[in-house]
Amino acid sequence: MFSSGYLANLGAIAALVGQRDLVLSDEFNHSSLKNGAILSKATVLEYAHCDLVDLQTKLAQQHDRFRRCLIITDSVFSMDGDLCPLPELLNLAEQFGCMVLVDEAHATGVLGETGAGCVEHWGCTGRSLVQVGTLSKALGSLGGYVTGSAELIDFLRNRSPGWIYTTGLSPSDTAAALEAIAILQQEPGRRQQLWQNVGQLQQQVRDCLNQAAFSNCFKLIPSESPILCLQVADAERAIAIGQLLHERGVFVAAVRPPTVPTSRIRITLMATHQPIHIHQLTAALTLAAKL
Numbered sequence: 345m346f347s348s349g350y351l352a353n354l355g356a357i358a359a360l361v362g363q364r365d366l367v368l369s370d371e372f373n374h375s376s377l378k379n380g381a382i383l384s385k386a387t388v389l390e391y392a393h394c395d396l397v398d399l400q401t402k403l404a405q406q407h408d409r410f411r412r413c414l415i416i417t418d419s420v421f422s423m424d425g426d427l428c429p430l431p432e433l434l435n436l437a438e439q440f441g442c443m444v445l446v447d448e449a450h451a452t453g454v455l456g457e458t459g460a461g462c463v464e465h466w467g468c469t470g471r472s473l474v475q476v477g478t479l480s481k482a483l484g485s486l487g488g489y490v491t492g493s494a495e496l497i498d499f500l501r502n503r504s505p506g507w508i509y510t511t512g513l514s515p516s517d518t519a520a521a522l523e524a525i526a527i528l529q530q531e532p533g534r535r536q537q538l539w540q541n542v543g544q545l546q547q548q549v550r551d552c553l554n555q556a557a558f559s560n561c562f563k564l565i566p567s568e569s570p571i572l573c574l575q576v577a578d579a580e581r582a583i584a585i586g587q588l589l590h591e592r593g594v595f596v597a598a599v600r601p602p603t604v605p606t607s608r609i610r611i612t613l614m615a616t617h618q619p620i621h622i623h624q625l626t627a628a629l630t631l632a633a634k635l
C-alpha cells in the first residue's frame with residue numbers, strides 16, 4: 345500500500361527501471377505513469393494509443409539496446425474510457441521479455457466478474473504483470489496499491505522511497521477501504537446496476553446523435569467503461585457546455601488541452617444514478633447542443 349495511487353505508480357516504476365532501461369508508455373497514459381517514467385531516469389518512448397503495431401515496431405527496434413524494458417499502460421483510459429488490449433499486450437511483452445505495469449485506477453471495483461479490475465475482465469489473472477490501483481475511485485477512500493509476486497512486493501518494500509520514507513495509510517482510510525472491498529464482494533448488484541446505467545446512457549446518447557444539432561455539436565468517443573466522453577469543437581464550447589450542465593444540476597468535467605488532445609465533456613456514471621438522472625443529463629446535453 346502507498347499513500348495514494350499517484351505515489352504507487354511513481355514508486356513502482358522508479359524502483360523497477362533505471363538509467364540503463366527502456367520504458368514504453370501509451371501516449372494517453374495518466375500523469376502518474378508518465379512522471380514515474382521520468383523519475384526513473386529510463387529512456388522513455390511513447391507508442392500511439394493502444395496501437396500494438398507501433399508498440400511491436402518500437403520493441404523490435406529498441407529492446408536489444410537496453411538492460412530491461414517495461415511497458416506501462418492505464419487499463420481503463422481515464423480521459424477516454426476505452427480499455428487497453430491487455431492480452432495482446434502481454435503476449436508482446438512475453439515475446440520480447442519485457443515487464444508490464446498496468447494501472448487499474450478506473451477498473452478496480454468496476455470491471456471483472458468480482459470487480460478485481462481489467463486484468464480479471466480480460467482473463468489475465470495469474471499472468472506475469474505488475475498491477476497498480478487506487479482506493480480513491482470506486483472504493484471511495486484514499487491510498488494506492490501495487491500487487492504482484494511476493495518477490496516483487498519484497499523488492500518494492502526495499503527499493504521504493506515513496507513507500508519507505510512517508511507515512512502509511514491512516515487507520516480511518518484503511519477501515520473505509522476494507523469496508524468498501526467487503527461491500528464490493530458481498531453486493532455484486534451494485535456493479536450490475538452500474539453497467540445497466542452505462543448501457544442506458546450509451547443508448548440514450550446514440551438516440552440523441554440522430555438529431556442534427558446534437559451530432560453537429562458532439563462526437564461520441566468510443567468507450568467500454570462508465571467514463572463516457574463527448575468531444576466538442578473547442579475549449580470555449582466545452583467550458584460553456586460544462587457551465588450550462590452545472591446550472592441544470594449535472595456535474596461533468598469540461599476537459600481541455602493540454603490534458604487531452606481534443607476538448608471534451610467527460611461523464612462518469614455511478615451505480616447510484618437512477619434513470620431520471622440519466623434523462624436529466626441527456627436533456628441538458630440536448631439543450632447545450634443548441635448553444
Ligand SMILES: Cc1ncc(COP(=O)(O)O)c(C=O)c1O
Pocket residue numbers: 348349350351353374376418422447449450478479480487488
Ligand atoms: C489512471 C489514474 N491513475 C492514477 C491516479 C492517481 O490516483 P490517486 O488519486 O489515488 O493518487 C488517477 C487519478 O486520480 C488516475 O486517473
